[in-house]
Amino acid sequence: MAGDEAVLDVRGLRMRYGTNDVLKGVDFQARRGEVLALLGPNGAGKTTTIEILEGFRMRSAGDVSVLGVDPARGDEAWRARLGVVLQSWRDHGKWKVRDLLEYQAMHYAQYREPWDIDALVDVVGLAEHAEKRVSRLSGGQRRRLDVAIGIVGRPELLILDEPTVGFDPAVRREFHDLVHQLSDEDATVLLTTHDLAEAEKLADRILILAGGNVIADGSADQLSLRMATEAEIKWTLHGQRFVHTTTEATKFVHDLFKQHGDDVADLEVRRGSLEDTYMAMVREFESGNRDTAARDFLEVTR
Numbered sequence: 001m002a003g004d005e006a007v008l009d010v011r012g013l014r015m016r017y018g019t020n021d022v023l024k025g026v027d028f029q030a031r032r033g034e035v036l037a038l039l040g041p042n043g044a045g046k047t048t049t050i051e052i053l054e055g056f057r058m059r060s061a062g063d064v065s066v067l068g069v070d071p072a073r074g075d076e077a078w079r080a081r082l083g084v085v086l087q088s089w090r091d092h093g094k095w096k097v098r099d100l101l102e103y104q105a106m107h108y109a110q111y112r113e114p115w116d117i118d119a120l121v122d123v124v125g126l127a128e129h130a131e132k133r134v135s136r137l138s139g140g141q142r143r144r145l146d147v148a149i150g151i152v153g154r155p156e157l158l159i160l161d162e163p164t165v166g167f168d169p170a171v172r173r174e175f176h177d178l179v180h181q182l183s184d185e186d187a188t189v190l191l192t193t194h195d196l197a198e199a200e201k202l203a204d205r206i207l208i209l210a211g212g213n214v215i216a217d218g219s220a221d222q223l224s225l226r227m228a229t230e231a232e233i234k235w236t237l238h239g240q241r242f243v244h245t246t247t248e249a250t251k252f253v254h255d256l257f258k259q260h261g262d263d264v265a266d267l268e269v270r271r272g273s274l275e276d277t278y279m280a281m282v283r284e285f286e287s288g289n290r291d292t293a294a295r296d297f298l299e300v301t302r
């Protein structure tokens with residue numbers, strides 16, 4: 001496969017459950033080694049999209065290519081190139097952690113060298129629990145096991161549906177390091193999350209799904225520039241602290257120095273967070289002219 005070939009290529013994807021049109025023409029692509037975060041309100045269709053990509057759910061219409069294959073026709077060899085971590089935890093309660101991972105690794109061994117199990121339990125923070133039965137793990141530890149099962153076969157594409165729910169901050173940070181490591185090794189990662197700080201930290205690109213369409217596709221920086229969210233500026237002048245919020249931070253700071261020069265001290269400029277941008281984006285989309293908002297946005301970020 002050529003390095004720049006799309007690992008994910010989704011065009012005009014539609015999904016209807018009964019009379020409910022959940023996806024109305026979703027388009028996006030992902031290249032090798034990219035980390036994509038799929039965001040959107042509850043019920044936007046994130047899990048549905050993921051289930052279609054991994055071949056679990058048949059789409060109603062559209063063209064979908066995952067690692068060069070239509071997921072509706074993916075065979076075992078194709079499946080072995082994917083790692084999938086879903087929201088619902090599959091029940092393996094009686095298995096010991098190490099045995100379960102070794103069993104999973106065996107399945108991949110005919111296709112490629114899987115992770116060494118000691119290294120794997122270490123990297124997901126389960127080394128101390130490797131000999132425990134799965135039913136004895138805490139919720140967060142089970143989630144780590146889900147991630148371990150997802151990556152044991154060294155997937156070219158890793159799909160994660162809300163992977164860090166239940167992670168404590170230390171394990172969350174280790175998980176972020178792991179995603180960066182996988183992406184450095186050229187794996188493509190698509191994850192859903194409701195944690196915007198996590199999306200900002202992890203993702204090269206953010207996709208926002210709302211109303212059945214991708215209403216935004218770009219880096220966190222591109223998204224925030226487009227929405228021109230307000231920045232908070234703080235400074236000290238003659239011992240007094242000032243705060244001002246503006247959408248034109250650069251101009252404001254320039255004027256501030258022009259007026260007060262060296263008397264300006266302790267300057268801080270805090271740009272709007274991805275959360276501010278996301279809220280503004282979804283609000284704009286839900287209130288105004290949805291189609292225009294989406295088209296303008298995509299034109300800027302693509």
Ligand SMILES: Nc1ncnc2c1ncn2[C@@H]1O[C@H](COP(=O)(O)OP(=O)(O)OP(=O)(O)O)[C@@H](O)[C@H]1O
Pocket residue numbers: 017022040041042043044045046047048049
């Ligand atoms: N098997 C199904 N049959 C009928 N409707 C479904 C089915 N699965 C999902 N839906 C509906 O499709 C819509 C999208 O659901 P989906 O789970 O894909 O959203 P989501 O973006 O993942 O939501 P959340 O953030 O809450 O996890 C919802 O309205 C849901 O009720």
